[in-house]
Amino acid sequence: MWKTILRRLMIMVPEVIILSVLVFLLAKAMPGDPFTGSINPKADPAQIKHLMEINGLNDPWYQQYWNWVVHLFHGNLGNSYQYQEPVTRLIEGRAGNTMWLAFFTMVLTYAFALPLGVYAGRHEGKLPDTIIRFYTYVTFCIPVFVILVLGIWIFGYVLGWFPTTGSVSSDAQTWAQTVGSRFYHILLPSLLGALFGTVNIVQYLRSEVIDAKHSDYVRTARSKGVPSKDIYRHHIFRNSLLPIAAFAGYSITGLLNGSIFTETVFSYPGMGLLFVNSISYRDYTVITALVLIYGILNLVGTLLSDIILSIVDPRVRIE
Amino acid sequence: MNKKKLVLSAMAVLATVSLAACSSKSSSKSSGTGNGSSLKLSTSYNNTSATDKTADEKSTLKVAEANDSPFQGISDPVLASNAEDSDVFAPGGGDSLFNVDKNYKIIDGGLANQRIDKKAKTVTITLRSNAKWSNGMDVTAKDIEYAYEVVANKNTTSQQYSSDFNAIKGMAAYHAGKAKTISGITYPDGEKGNKVVIHLSQVSPSMKFSGNSFIWGTVEPYEYIKNVPIAKLASSAQVRKDPIFIGPYKLDKVVEGESTTWSPNKYYYGKKAQIKHISINVVSSNNIVKAIQSKKYDITASGLGSTSYKQLKDVKGYAKTGQPALSYGYFGFNVGHFDTKTGKNVMDKNSKMANKNLRQAMMYALNLDQVYKKFGNGITWRANTLIPPIFQKYWDSSAAGYKLNIKKANKLLDEAGYKKRDGSKWRSDPNGKKLVIHYGAMTGNSTSAAEYQDYLQQWHKVGLDVQFTGGKTMEMNSFYTTLQAPKQNKIDVYSGAWSVSSEPTPTQLYGEDAPYNMGHFVSAKNTKLMQEMNSNKAWNDKYRTKVFKEWQNYMNEQAAVAPDYFAYGWSPVNHRVKGYDISPANTEFWSNMSLTSSKLQ
Numbered sequence: 001m002w003k004t005i006l007r008r009l010m011i012m013v014p015e016v017i018i019l020s021v022l023v024f025l026l027a028k029a030m031p032g033d034p035f036t037g038s039i040n041p042k043a044d045p046a047q048i049k050h051l052m053e054i055n056g057l058n059d060p061w062y063q064q065y066w067n068w069v070v071h072l073f074h075g076n077l078g079n080s081y082q083y084q085e086p087v088t089r090l091i092e093g094r095a096g097n098t099m100w101l102a103f104f105t106m107v108l109t110y111a112f113a114l115p116l117g118v119y120a121g122r123h124e125g126k127l128p129d130t131i132i133r134f135y136t137y138v139t140f141c142i143p144v145f146v147i148l149v150l151g152i153w154i155f156g157y158v159l160g161w162f163p164t165t166g167s168v169s170s171d172a173q174t175w176a177q178t179v180g181s182r183f184y185h186i187l188l189p190s191l192l193g194a195l196f197g198t199v200n201i202v203q204y205l206r207s208e209v210i211d212a213k214h215s216d217y218v219r220t221a222r223s224k225g226v227p228s229k230d231i232y233r234h235h236i237f238r239n240s241l242l243p244i245a246a247f248a249g250y251s252i253t254g255l256l257n258g259s260i261f262t263e264t265v266f267s268y269p270g271m272g273l274l275f276v277n278s279i280s281y282r283d284y285t286v287i288t289a290l291v292l293i294y295g296i297l298n299l300v301g302t303l304l305s306d307i308i309l310s311i312v313d314p315r316v317r318i319e
Numbered sequence: 320m321n322k323k324k325l326v327l328s329a330m331a332v333l334a335t336v337s338l339a340a341c342s343s344k345s346s347s348k349s350s351g352t353g354n355g356s357s358l359k360l361s362t363s364y365n366n367t368s369a370t371d372k373t374a375d376e377k378s379t380l381k382v383a384e385a386n387d388s389p390f391q392g393i394s395d396p397v398l399a400s401n402a403e404d405s406d407v408f409a410p411g412g413g414d415s416l417f418n419v420d421k422n423y424k425i426i427d428g429g430l431a432n433q434r435i436d437k438k439a440k441t442v443t444i445t446l447r448s449n450a451k452w453s454n455g456m457d458v459t460a461k462d463i464e465y466a467y468e469v470v471a472n473k474n475t476t477s478q479q480y481s482s483d484f485n486a487i488k489g490m491a492a493y494h495a496g497k498a499k500t501i502s503g504i505t506y507p508d509g510e511k512g513n514k515v516v517i518h519l520s521q522v523s524p525s526m527k528f529s530g531n532s533f534i535w536g537t538v539e540p541y542e543y544i545k546n547v548p549i550a551k552l553a554s555s556a557q558v559r560k561d562p563i564f565i566g567p568y569k570l571d572k573v574v575e576g577e578s579t580t581w582s583p584n585k586y587y588y589g590k591k592a593q594i595k596h597i598s599i600n601v602v603s604s605n606n607i608v609k610a611i612q613s614k615k616y617d618i619t620a621s622g623l624g625s626t627s628y629k630q631l632k633d634v635k636g637y638a639k640t641g642q643p644a645l646s647y648g649y650f651g652f653n654v655g656h657f658d659t660k661t662g663k664n665v666m667d668k669n670s671k672m673a674n675k676n677l678r679q680a681m682m683y684a685l686n687l688d689q690v691y692k693k694f695g696n697g698i699t700w701r702a703n704t705l706i707p708p709i710f711q712k713y714w715d716s717s718a719a720g721y722k723l724n725i726k727k728a729n730k731l732l733d734e735a736g737y738k739k740r741d742g743s744k745w746r747s748d749p750n751g752k753k754l755v756i757h758y759g760a761m762t763g764n765s766t767s768a769a770e771y772q773d774y775l776q777q778w779h780k781v782g783l784d785v786q787f788t789g790g791k792t793m794e795m796n797s798f799y800t801t802l803q804a805p806k807q808n809k810i811d812v813y814s815g816a817w818s819v820s821s822e823p824t825p826t827q828l829y830g831e832d833a834p835y836n837m838g839h840f841v842s843a844k845n846t847k848l849m850q851e852m853n854s855n856k857a858w859n860d861k862y863r864t865k866v867f868k869e870w871q872n873y874m875n876e877q878a879a880v881a882p883d884y885f886a887y888g889w890s891p892v893n894h895r896v897k898g899y900d901i902s903p904a905n906t907e908f909w910s911n912m913s914l915t916s917s918k919l920q
Binding site: 030035082084085232273282 | 574580794796835
């Protein structure tokens with residue numbers, strides 16, 4: 001298996017290179033440059049030209065790409081034109097926010113979805129199952145941004161239960177206050193994300209449970225007189241979890257992509273919001289860095305899923 | 320966020336406080352003589368009731384900064400290039416050197432006073448004796464000079480170097496990296512003294528006004544930042560995390576991109592701050608209306624636009640204040656090209672829009688009064704000149720501008736030979752060739768889309784075949800990339816907007832060698848008028864006013880750049896606030912404010 005993982009990692013290298021060239025080219029192909037938006041009577045065009053020149057923006061693309069690659073190997077992703085600070089530091093500041101948000105959303109999603117899935121499968125065809133299926137279909141149908149906007153309106157503004165902007169309150173002084181405030185800010189977006197992101201897990205788990213219910217080992221267990229509670233806990237649940245566990249790798253990347261919506265609606269300063277902003281500013285260095293990071297995370301997520309699958313299911317072997 | 324901001328201010332007519340705020344103390348004043356809008360907003364709000372006992376030490380003034388992205392966090396006005404940063408760091412006083420009157424004229428009494436010696440061609444800046452930074456450090460002559468080093472350094476990240484700075488002796492050499500110091504800036508009492516003399520090759524009447532492009536209006540804490548290379552200043556902790564200020568409040572904490580919190584600065588030379596805590600939070604512009612309705616904030620840091628006014632005008636517990644913004648919208652006509660060899664704009668006599676009658680007719684065909692009556696909510700209204708009414712002295716209130724007059728439009732076109740031929744519903748050009756005019760407009764919100772449609776309809780009414788460039792509205796970057804090309808024929812007429820400095824000389828926008836002159840209109844008279852605005856005679860205020868008015872009427876008549884709209888920057892003010900006044904003459908904006916109760920009303 002280690003060989004396979006190593007091989008997979010090796011394949012990722014050309015993939016990442018191709019990705020980076022594509023992103024770099026596409027970013028440059030967009031009309032405008034990092035200074036297009038600066039046209040105002042206070043910014044002298046001559047100075048803008050000078051800044052374009054010292055930032056190498058007038059060089060041909062392959063030269064710019066090469067410079068970028070060379071810097072990359074020195075751990076330097078360049079400077080953001082918009083934020084005037086190193087991209088690494090900029091992303092560092094935002095990545096934490098996004099990771100926490102994604103982590104909590106994932107924890108809550110599983111916390112909701114696992115019991116629901118098992119319960120629905122166990123009571124297949126009965127009222128609870130119908131209700132749960134109805135719930136998952138409804139949440140699946142509604143686009144995530146609609147939920148977010150509705151959620152922030154109802155719980156943030158009308159009821160006033162949750163903060164509506166930022167990642168931490170400006171009043172938080174002590175360490176405990178800061179942590180508490182951060183958690184409070186993450187709560188609403190991750191709750192909404194979780195409540196409306198359960199459909200895949202619930203449906204998978206439900207059908208796995210239904211399958212398992214009719215399988216031979218369950219029948220054997222039943223005939224031996226094992227209590228129904230134990231059958232579900234020890235036999236069905238564990239086996240049904242296999243595809244869900246394998247799913248985890250993908251869901252990490254899914255959550256990161258979803259952060260673009262959540263962060264924009266909640267004015268939550270993470271990587272998703274940064275990505276959206278840097279596109280409209282033509283902040284090339286940030287765009288390329290972020291796409292590269294997201295790309296690598298996607299590749300790693302896929303690999304992770306395969307590895308998890310092979311660990312939890314001895315029948316699967318990566319060759 | 321400059322970019323997005325520009326789109327917004329251009330399209331959604333969000334009159335955001337302009338960059339000029341960086342170098343002037345605050346905004347402006349409409350002294351009640353009218354500005355063309357049907358709506359009258361006061362610049363101030365004062366709760367006259369007695370202060371409630373609950374307004375104690377813990378009361379916080381809550382300020383919202385409406386913006387769609389986190390702020391950049393560059394507290395240094397030399398390096399910041401956007402309004403958000405100057406807004407969220409405003410309680411620190413913006414590092415401003417000078418106080419101004421209601422016309423943005425520099426007056427004595429601020430951190431420093433300015434004297435211009437016309438004969439010797441020098442400007443002397445003298446600091447007040449009790450000028451201190453918020454960490455207790457003295458403000459020195461070197462602090463004044465260092466701002467010039469930061470703005471002009473060869474490796475600076477600042478966008479704000481202006482070619483007018485080359486009038487300062489030795490500045491061009493320093494900017495090019497050929498000199499280590501700026502020879503034209505001297506210290507009669509030494510670097511630690513309180514006086515700086517700037518030697519220039521020319522002095523200009525514009526120097527009397529804040530926001531001019533010769534004399535920089537802010538200070539830099541040299542001792543505090545001297546060890547940071549200028550190229551890295553914008554990303555340093557001294558500028559981002561623990562900046563120091565000269566204003567009434569000192570920074571307690573900045574949460575990157577989200578919020579700043581402030582408390583009184585005991586070293587401030589002026590009126591002592593009355594509010595114990597101020598917090599400024601970024602609120603997405605989609606949420607700002609809801610945030611005010613649910614009483615989360617006392618005031619907004621920058622002006623809001625017309626849509627939010629419509630939604631908030633009846634909100635309880637808030638007063639509505641505002642003043643005309645330092646900005647205006649305009650219609651530009653493409654009448655030439657930019658000669659990259661000579662660096663000059665050139666008019667092309669044969670260009671599609673070269674005919675003055677055609678341009679005038681297009682402007683008369685528009686029904687701007689009705690458009691802004693419907694969509695402007697009193698916050699935007701038809702502009703009558705290219706100088707916004709915030710400049711009470713220079714703005715020509717009597718100029719007619721372009722009111723709807725279809726008859727006149729048709730007549731102008733007929734006279735110039737733009738006739739309908741061979742039974743076509745469209746007019747062809749005087750040579751009988753098919754005439755299709757391409758209108759460039761930036762993608763905005765639903766309101767702007769409706770406005771553009773109305774313009775097209777009006778033009779169709781007079782028989783002109785006007786179509787969107789490329790068949791639809793343009794994304795902001797493509798719009799400006801197209802327009803800024805030295806020569807282009809994709810856009811014949813376009814809608815644009817400028818935010819202007821608090822010194823309104825328009826040479827950088829419409830000058831012969833101005834790259835921002837994107838319609839390329841040039842005439843001997845225009846050049847002459849703009850020169851006259853800062854000629855020797857223009858030291859006389861009356862004469863200068865006269866020239867400004869003459870220029871406005873000349874530009875209207877030529878209709879190569881024609882006025883579209885003016886706007887208010889307005890802010891809701893919660894009724895618990897006392898002493899709020901955004902007039903630029905209110906030099907103690909933050910210190911004059913106090914709270915009358917602990918909770919928002």
